[in-house]
Amino acid sequence: MVISVNKIRCNACEDVIESTHVHDFKWCKCHAVFVDGGPEYLRRGGQGLDFKGYTEMSEHHTAEEVADALRDHSEGMPLDTPRERNRLRWMTIAADMLEDQ
Numbered sequence: 473m474v475i476s477v478n479k480i481r482c483n484a485c486e487d488v489i490e491s492t493h494v495h496d497f498k499w500c501k502c503h504a505v506f507v508d509g510g511p512e513y514l515r516r517g518g519q520g521l522d523f524k525g526y527t528e529m530s531e532h533h534t535a536e537e538v539a540d541a542l543r544d545h546s547e548g549m550p551l552d553t554p555r556e557r558n559r560l561r562w563m564t565i566a567a568d569m570l571e572d573q
């Protein structure tokens with residue numbers, strides 16, 4: 473699995489928090505939930521009286537989805553739609569990560 477966005481919204485304070493690198497540990501405004509792990513793993517936790525859970529907002533992609541996107545891109549699929557622009561964004565992240573493995 474390739475993680476391109478590691479992000480949640482706290483159900484108590486509605487703060488949206490994102491972990492952008494592996495040791496990027498972030499609490500929401502009310503300190504009820506946190507995210508961690510960046511593109512490496514999806515770590516979440518919560519505590520306290522304010523804890524009402526969180527809403528998952530992450531994006532992740534299977535190796536197959538990455539391969540499909542890379543193939544479409546190499547075949548010159550148009551990139552002028554929001555869906556394709558978004559795919560190009562995470563595909564670039566994914567390709568970098570696969571090279572590192």
Ligand SMILES: [Zn+2]
Nearest residue numbers: 482485500502
């Ligand atoms: Zn909160």
